[in-house]
Amino acid sequence: MPSYVITGVSRGLGWEFLKRxxxxxxxxxxxxxxxxxxxxxxxxxxxxxxxxxxxxxxDVTRYESLKRAAAEAAAINGGSLDYLIANAGLNMSWDGLDPIGDLSAAEPEKMTDYFGAMMNTNVLANINLYASFMPLVLEGKDKKVVHLTSALGDVDFARDYNLTLGSVYAASKAAMNMVTAKFAAQYRGDGVLFLGVCPGVVDTGQFNLSPEEMAKFAPMLQKWQSYAPDFKGPVSPDVAVTDVLVVVEKCSVDKGDSGAILSHFGNKQWL
Ligand SMILES: NC(=O)c1ccc[n+]([C@@H]2O[C@H](COP(=O)([O-])OP(=O)(O)OC[C@H]3O[C@@H](n4cnc5c(N)ncnc54)[C@H](OP(=O)(O)O)[C@@H]3O)[C@@H](O)[C@H]2O)c1
Structure with a gap:
């Protein structure tokens, strides 16, 4: 039966993956x-x-602690791993409501710190996570490595719908998408599937907005609704985890999926 390593299982989607x-x-x-x-x-x-x-x-941003976790996981599972799910990450916060130029102009030092933390956690940590666990994945049967990407990381979606919000978060997800393509290029020949799957818009507590915040968020919501008139708002982690796991199960190296960046529908329809 398969083995799984999931990062960030304390709450949100990670807890739901663990439970499911x-x-x-x-x-x-x-x-x-x-x-x-x-x-x-x-x-x-x-x-x-x-x-x-x-x-x-x-802490996924600490290389030594990842190496230790990989050694502990190897000892638990006889040196192999079937699925690695890179779920831990920073959601948008400071960049959630104001456009990138305004943020940087108003608080350039905060931008430096925030950008660094976002890239460190959402990109660099996953590079080190993948590298630390690759010896186990190569010994696994299913050989699937997945990160939780976001529709906001899709450049065409941002361009076509003038999506200004969540800019630094979006940049981190776009960078991680490229990292996924690079890992896929390196390990395709070994039969390892790398994917980025967006879970959709999922309520993990980030939508408790004040009326003032809601006023800033509303235009984004309208753009999402113009993109997908059937969009009904955030789903529960339970629904999102079902969707992501269906996509992961369907994809394979043999079908040419490695390196793909997909929505919870298994395509490029983000909402
Ligand atoms: N929710 C959505 O609508 C949505 C949409 C698209 C993509 N995603 C992606 O899906 C993933 C999960 O989202 P979520 O909404 O469940 O997020 P969340 O509720 O904010 O949970 C984030 C998880 O990541 C962990 N984490 C953060 N930094 C860490 C670190 N340095 N080391 C170890 N663990 C760390 C947190 O642990 P602590 O409890 O210790 O902070 C927590 O368990 C994220 O990558 C997110 O970008 C979410």
Missing amino acids: LSSDSGNTVIGIVRDKAPTTKRVEEELDGRANITILEA
Whole structure:
């Protein structure tokens, strides 16, 4: 039965992946968190301490802690891994409501720090994560490596719909999409599938906006609705995880999917 490593399982989509994948007792599920104690307690309380779950501690921005987690995962699963899910990341926050030029002009030093943190967590950490776990993935049967990308990282979508918000976050996802293509190019011959899958718009707590924030967010919402008139708003993590896993299961190196950046529909329809 397959083995999974998922980063960022303390909350949001990561917790949902952990819960879903461990519901099959044949799966081996390893979740990575920054702070082990609260997630271990949550697994005890909400999932009856499922025996097929192991929680490991690593800050994904710290190379040494990733190497340690990879060694621990290898020991748990006999040196191999079937699925690596790079879920941990920073969602948009400071850049969520104001356009990039305004942010940089008003607070250039904050831009430097914010940009660095976003790139470090959403891009560099995943490069180091992939490199640390590749020896295990190469020994695995399914050999699938997935990151949670975003529609906002699609350059054409931003151009066609004048999407100004979430700029730094979007740039980090676009950069990670290119990293995915590069890993795919390197490891396609070894049968390893690399994908970026957008989970859709998912309510993991980031949409609790004040009336003032909502006024800034509303134009983005209107653009999304003009792109997809059927768009009904954020879905639950439960729905999103189902969608992402269907896409991951359908894709394969043999079908030419490695390096692809896909929506929760398995195509380029983002909403
Ligand atoms: N929600 C959406 O609508 C949406 C849409 C498109 C893509 N995504 C992507 O999907 C992924 C999950 O999103 P989400 O909404 O579930 O996010 P979330 O609720 O903010 O959770 C983020 C997770 O990442 C972890 N994390 C952050 N920095 C970390 C670090 N340095 N080391 C280890 N773990 C770290 C957090 O751990 P702590 O609890 O320790 O902070 C948390 O578990 C992200 O990559 C996001 O960009 C989400």
